[in-house]
Amino acid sequence: MSGQCEQCKQPSTQKCSKCKLVFYCSADHQKEHWNEHKNNCRSYEICSNIELGRYLIARRNLEKGEIIFVDTPIVVGPRPHKIDRGPFPCVGCCKLLLDQMASCPECGWPCCDPECPDLKNPQRHSLECQVLKLRSFKPDGSTTSHEFFRFDVLIILRALFLQKTNIKKWEALLNLEDHLDDRGPKSDIFKSIQEKVNFLLENYIAPLKLYEKETDQTILPQASNDIIHKIYGALDVNATELIEPADLYVLYPIASLLEHNCAPNTCQTTNNLDYKVTFRAAVPIKKNEHITTTYTNILWGTQERRKHLKETKYFFCLCNRCKDPTEFNTFFSALICLGNDDEGCKGIQLPQNPTQDNPDWVCNKCNIKLPNGEISNFVEHLKKEVDKEIDKKPKLEELEEFLNKLEVFLHANHYLVYTIKHSLVQLYKIDGEIEISNGFLQDKLKMCQELIDLTKKLDAGNTRLALYLAVLLNEQFMAKFKQLTRDFDPENKQASEDLIEEITKILEENKNCLEYEKQLETGAKLLQVIEFNEMKFKQWIMENSINL
Numbered sequence: 001m002s003g004q005c006e007q008c009k010q011p012s013t014q015k016c017s018k019c020k021l022v023f024y025c026s027a028d029h030q031k032e033h034w035n036e037h038k039n040n041c042r043s044y045e046i047c048s049n050i051e052l053g054r055y056l057i058a059r060r061n062l063e064k065g066e067i068i069f070v071d072t073p074i075v076v077g078p079r080p081h082k083i084d085r086g087p088f089p090c091v092g093c094c095k096l097l098l099d100q101m102a103s104c105p106e107c108g109w110p111c112c113d114p115e116c117p118d119l120k121n122p123q124r125h126s127l128e129c130q131v132l133k134l135r136s137f138k139p140d141g142s143t144t145s146h147e148f149f150r151f152d153v154l155i156i157l158r159a160l161f162l163q164k165t166n167i168k169k170w171e172a173l174l175n176l177e178d179h180l181d182d183r184g185p186k187s188d189i190f191k192s193i194q195e196k197v198n199f200l201l202e203n204y205i206a207p208l209k210l211y212e213k214e215t216d217q218t219i220l221p222q223a224s225n226d227i228i229h230k231i232y233g234a235l236d237v238n239a240t241e242l243i244e245p246a247d248l249y250v251l252y253p254i255a256s257l258l259e260h261n262c263a264p265n266t267c268q269t270t271n272n273l274d275y276k277v278t279f280r281a282a283v284p285i286k287k288n289e290h291i292t293t294t295y296t297n298i299l300w301g302t303q304e305r306r307k308h309l310k311e312t313k314y315f316f317c318l319c320n321r322c323k324d325p326t327e328f329n330t331f332f333s334a335l336i337c338l339g340n341d342d343e344g345c346k347g348i349q350l351p352q353n354p355t356q357d358n359p360d361w362v363c364n365k366c367n368i369k370l371p372n373g374e375i376s377n378f379v380e381h382l383k384k385e386v387d388k389e390i391d392k393k394p395k396l397e398e399l400e401e402f403l404n405k406l407e408v409f410l411h412a413n414h415y416l417v418y419t420i421k422h423s424l425v426q427l428y429k430i431d432g433e434i435e436i437s438n439g440f441l442q443d444k445l446k447m448c449q450e451l452i453d454l455t456k457k458l459d460a461g462n463t464r465l466a467l468y469l470a471v472l473l474n475e476q477f478m479a480k481f482k483q484l485t486r487d488f489d490p491e492n493k494q495a496s497e498d499l500i501e502e503i504t505k506i507l508e509e510n511k512n513c514l515e516y517e518k519q520l521e522t523g524a525k526l527l528q529v530i531e532f533n534e535m536k537f538k539q540w541i542m543e544n545s546i547n548l
């Protein structure tokens with residue numbers, strides 16, 4: 001491929017290595033042209049239309065794994081709807097205070113250490129600290145500390161301070177979608193947000209206004225009821241929720257423009273120190289294709305995902321997965337038809353048109369129709385039963401019995417069944433004291449394969465289910481390794497060649513699967529287990545003098 005150098009217009013074959021869209025004849029001409037090119041040096045374009053608002057598309061073909069952009073937070077803080085019980089986070093670095101708790105020397109709020117560097121960091125605690133100090137009311141015996149230390153105020157104060165510290169970020173924040181029209185006084189969310197706004201206004205903004213008057217200065221020009229509602233709206237619609245290293249909301253300028261899809265084509269990794277986020281193509285993305293992320297849980301069925309998106313992000317999803325009653329042939333929401341007589345029909349019941357409000361559910365065998373409300377209530381009831389069962393930490397036989405009951409009503413791939421099977425497959429232990437039967441081993445292998453296939457269909461780009469898949473691949477590895485050691489004949493090593501190759505591939509696939517997840521604690525721990533298993537496998541290979 002060749003083109004014209006952007007600087008001198010001479011023929012050239014070298015491209016800008018970052019955006020890969022423009023040509024330069026030399027490094028010098030690239031440098032000279034940088035000032036002009038820098039604002040356009042990206043592989044995505046921001047577009048907008050009436051249905052989606054703003055969204056991103058690819059300006060060229062993107063390869064799987066390619067970085068699309070790295071985004072720097074506008075604001076970071078504790079999740080405003082989360083902390084009303086349990087351990088406090090540190091007011092500086094936000095890490096959970098599980099073992100020891102100190103107090104910020106200035107405002108007295110909980111922190112990990114009076115020397116925590118984030119206490120003095122203006123993007124974290126140091127500015128809000130001056131406002132927290134102004135609150136006249138101090139906790140007494142009748143006030144629980146969670147009522148006093150309302151961590152939900154922090155991210156709002158941090159956002160408000162942007163108008164003084166970083167006007168570009170403040171403008172970016174005000175420019176975000178806030179859905180205030182949907183969050184007005186008649187909406188479900190309004191009451192709880194208004195309570196938070198009132199609390200902030202009475203306890204922190206009012207003393208600040210008094211202080212501003214006394215000292216004849218303006219610290220926060222904009223801090224009204226309306227602006228705080230706007231900030232809550234922008235956070236709820238756009239913020240990324242992190243659970244590691246703490247429960248945080250992080251708001252990003254570019255990532256906030258990504259459109260939702262229930263089968264997204266990007267994955268993201270976040271740096272735990274500065275919270276910069278990197279978005280990569282999870283699958284090859286063609287030029288002009290929409291670049292998408294997901295705002296909901298892809299392990300939920302269509303009705304649940306769409307309800308969640310409508311209630312929290314104010315739109316009805318019309319992605320390909322939502323439009324397909326079978327959800328990419330997974331039957332992830334399908335029920336088993338009980339029919340009208342004692343025999344039961346055992347057909348498959350699916351929503352006729354899943355993106356319609358309250359679709360009818362139709363059986364593919366007897367054509368019986370059931371209203372959506374009836375199905376939703378029933379599935380909701382089963383979900384509660386599943387949650388209860390999982391909380392009980394059941395034994396293998398108990399969980400098997402529960403699964404059998406569940407499968408009378410739900411398709412073998414239903415998302416509630418998936419949850420149970422994912423736990424069950426890990427309970428099928430093969431290294432216990434009692435030697436397992438071949439039948440048991442085959443059952444485990446079958447369940448592993450079914451769950452792996454299902455997981456890959458739901459998340460082809462491994463964007464959200466990497467940990468789920470890695471657990472399954474590890475279980476599959478253990479079962480296949482057991483099969484290998486059991487069937488191995490030292491006199492006929494060749495007979496085991498295929499299985500050895502298969503196991504080697506599973507190990508490789510599993511390590512690749514955790515490529516990005518290993519940066520987080522859970523992923524890192526799982527990788528350690530996989531590497532330990534790999535070591536045992538290689539040891540066995542050596543002991544049996546097998547050439548790989």
Ligand SMILES: C[S@@+](CC[C@H](N)C(=O)[O-])C[C@H]1O[C@@H](n2cnc3c(N)ncnc32)[C@H](O)[C@@H]1O
Pocket residue numbers: 051052053054055176177179237238255256257258259260261313314315316317318
């Ligand atoms: C995080 S923002 C995305 C950027 C937003 N479109 C904008 O212009 O600022 C989320 C909002 O974008 C819209 N949106 C995102 N994905 C959508 C989709 N798949 N279908 C319809 N609307 C969508 C909804 O209004 C949603 O609340």
